[in-house]
Amino acid sequence: MRRAIAVAPDTRPAMYEAMCRAVTAGGGTVVDITEAEGLIWADPARVEAFPDLVADARQLEWIQLPYAGIEPFAHHLDERWTWTCGKGVYAPAVAETVLALMLAGQKNLHGYARESSWSGPVGRTLSGSRITILGGGGITEHLIPLLAPFGCDITVVRRSSEPFEGADRTVTTSRLHELLPRTDVLVLALALTDETAGIIGGPELAALPDHAWLVNVARGGHVVTDDLVDALAAGAIGGAALDVTDPEPLPAGHPLWSAPNCLITPHIANTPEMGLALLEPFVAENVRRFCSGEELLAPVDVALGY
């Protein structure tokens, strides 16, 4: 059945056009919000426009958000509608960035990039390292195959201890503290919720070996920033590679910018160009499923908030 889908807002032209193409490709018809049964949210930065827009909606059943993590929309979640998001969509690009950051830390690339003369040899091999990954979602699913050739020992930490494919072991979050001393690289790839905010603070950083690296591609709020600044300054850990920070953007002059063992990338695990190329076919598939009454991909649990 051909169904009526709105694409809004239209403030980001490249995204608006890509999402309109996705609706058509998925077998939907692009319509105004007043007659829409589905809504594709097409500007991640314009959350404040949402209430007025849906105030005009009369037939709305389903809202597709473009985010992997939906915190910007958390206060708009409403059980009147079915919500889906971009969970897992960007995971292949983000997983690639995780490996880039892990290897950069091991090979001191952040340090060498800042040199202006020949310096001494620093570096470890990633092969055979003990990797602890917090989160059992799409990023982890795509990261593990990238790590496979390195023969690492991989532990996935998540809410359930159901074995994660490709991991050497899967444990629940309650066992995080016993794992930390046996971790060479700690990767944060979990959703931000009330329970996971600040999950890595002073005690956790102190429990890591002093050569361990922290790689965060999830959300800045997972890490207690001041504790990380202290741990880096004290050499309590080997270093940190952060694609997300708290606060974000990280203000100029913040001590993390000048920490020699810290590499900050400005939330580029997927860039808009990479992301849109991944989102367009995904939205087309969800539109197709909506039209044919199939189960939608990446549903949001309104009660859990992700």
Next chain:
Amino acid sequence: MRRAIAVAPDTRPAMYEAMCRAVTAGGGTVVDITEAEGLIWADPARVEAFPDLVADARQLEWIQLPYAGIEPFAHHLDERWTWTCGKGVYAPAVAETVLALMLAGQKNLHGYARESSWSGPVGRTLSGSRITILGGGGITEHLIPLLAPFGCDITVVRRSSEPFEGADRTVTTSRLHELLPRTDVLVLALALTDETAGIIGGPELAALPDHAWLVNVARGGHVVTDDLVDALAAGAIGGAALDVTDPEPLPAGHPLWSAPNCLITPHIANTPEMGLALLEPFVAENVRRFCSGEELLAPVDVALGY
């Protein structure tokens, strides 16, 4: 048969001890050079001590060098003896560094490491890229499995067109120029000889797409440095990640240090710590083969010079 092996010089204690352990582990007996049938060269930096040392050798048949590339010893090569080197020994560590440098270039890590404030999104995915690797030795052999999960299109360029395992195609060096315009990342992992010195100069750099990255973990002399400086300044290529340079060490103040699209690591594709851990079991195996009259690993062709 237990055979007599000298380890010399003894100027680098950690290496000297590791090589003595390797001789014993391989079933040899550590002896003075005057009675040695084999010699393990145990200080890469002390080439000038070689002539005097072997002047005392009466029984010498075999010399094991610690290098992957033996240029430092090239003028000492002598057909009176059988020579072996460390070709391929360090390849797993170097291959890991190649991937680190490739990903760093794609994700602009060299650029972000130099920032002191939040900046805009830059970055490409390595997945699906077209990779051209010059050289069909151990580094390439270990790099290709690391690249496998990325679904890249891999071309190996070497002296023979015999298919290289895991490559999408293998071609001879004579076809380099037709490949360059279809290359996203060009990796140099070949031996330095008269024929390969300067193999990447102005015409080759101009033939690459303007987003292409050059990764050199072989020898600085493969690249015409002044041409690379010009290509980087003109934006003729996307950037260069160099673990080796010409001259090496690269002097402070050299324009490559300040090129925003250049990442230089000081010949650390394998660090001494990584390298010795890989060399020790390798030398033990060659000692075992020498004692039992088997074919030695990593033979040097004295005529070819590598």
